[in-house]
Amino acid sequence: MKIERSLVRRTVAVAAAGATALVLAACGGADDGGSDGSAGHGGHSAAASATASPTPSASASDARGGHNAADVAFAKGMIPHHRQAVDMADLAPGRAGSPEVEKLAAEIKKAQDPEIRTLSGWLTAWGEEVPAEGAAMDHSSHGMDGMDGMDGMMTDQEMRGLRDASGEAFDTAFLELMVKHHEGALAMAETERADGAFAPARKMAAQIITSQSAEIERMNGLLGKG
DSSP: OHHHHHHHHHHHHHHHHHHHHHHHHHHHHHHHHHHHSTTOSSSHHHHHHHHHSOOHHHHHHHHHTTOOHHHHHHHHHHHHHHHHHHHHHHTSTTTBSOHHHHHHHHHHHHHHHHHHHHHHHHHHHTTOOOOOTTGGGOGGGOSTTTTTTOOOOOOHHHHHHHHHOOHHHHHHHHHHHHHHHHHHHHHHHHHHHHHOOOHHHHHHHHHHHHHHHHHHHHHHHHTTOO
């Protein structure tokens, strides 16, 4: 009986020692994985990596910083400039004597209305003031920020004359004034292309140069020039 009890005690002791060794080995494996980063990226290593990544606010700050004073001047100048072109185009229905002139006016409005909204959105995002409605009719407030002499804006007297005209007289006045107006837009767009830093604004400037150059050629053709 003593021999049997002795064998039982030794068996229990060996089993307990084996279990303890397994527990220690498991703990040691976990510690090693944490120290050398080989235990997977779901623990502290992943958290550290996430902390090191650029934050959304940093990215937004970079986007806001992608413009310069020339971009602001372009947007602030082009908004009232486009508004006046739309005002001129709105006079064509009921006054134009030529279907071609009325069609051109509609196309100008269709192109420039969305650009006004886009330019206004940029200024708001940059924390800049959007030119007030009606500024397109105030020639003295336009041509700001180095744009003087380049805008091609109509005077109040020219706009009144256009409102009072009809038929062939309206067509001629509209085409001549709009050519001048477009030439001002081209100058402003060229300045933005040369000095601007905001890629979308420079892209819009390039589109304005392409589309309005084609419209100038078209209007000169309707006027019998070249």
